[in-house]
Amino acid sequence: MVFKKYFALTIVSFLIVNTLGAAVINRRSADGDIEICKKNTPCGWGVYNRFSRLVNYFMKNNCTCPKDTSCIRVDDDISTAAFIYKCKVPIKVDKANSTKNNY
Numbered sequence: 344m345v346f347k348k349y350f351a352l353t354i355v356s357f358l359i360v361n362t363l364g365a366a367v368i369n370r371r372s373a374d375g376d377i378e379i380c381k382k383n384t385p386c387g388w389g390v391y392n393r394f395s396r397l398v399n400y401f402m403k404n405n406c407t408c409p410k411d412t413s414c415i416r417v418d419d420d421i422s423t424a425a426f427i428y429k430c431k432v433p434i435k436v437d438k439a440n441s442t443k444n445n446y
Contacts, residue, residue, distance in 0.1 A: 380406035380430045386414040389426035398426070 380386045386408050389398040408414050408430035418427035 378406040379409050380404065383429070385427050386430050387428040388423075389416065389428065391424055391426065393424045 384406060385404055386406060387401055387403045389401050391398045403414075411432060412430040413433050414428045415431045415433065416426045417429045417431065419425075420427055
């Protein structure tokens with residue numbers, strides 16, 4: 344019983360440490376100009392742990408998303424263990440007309 348308690352505590356501690364270790368890496372072009380991301384160019388990558396799939400750090404691309412768009416997760420490249428982020432117009436949810444799931 345005591346072993347299970349310490350084992351569970353160890354697992355939870357491991358997950359918390361991995362989550363808190365996430366970092367943001369920002370990069371700029373060499374000449375300092377702000378480059379706008381093209382339609383199919385990733386604006387960033389969320390590099391994750393292959394086993395837990397928790398993001399270890401976010402690596403931002405040199406480009407910046409155009410006005411009225413956000414860097415949103417759109418894909419998962421399991422070969423590189425990274426979520427792919429691209430510039431997309433955020434979807435606005437109308438909470439008054441949304442349906443509730445009955446799960």
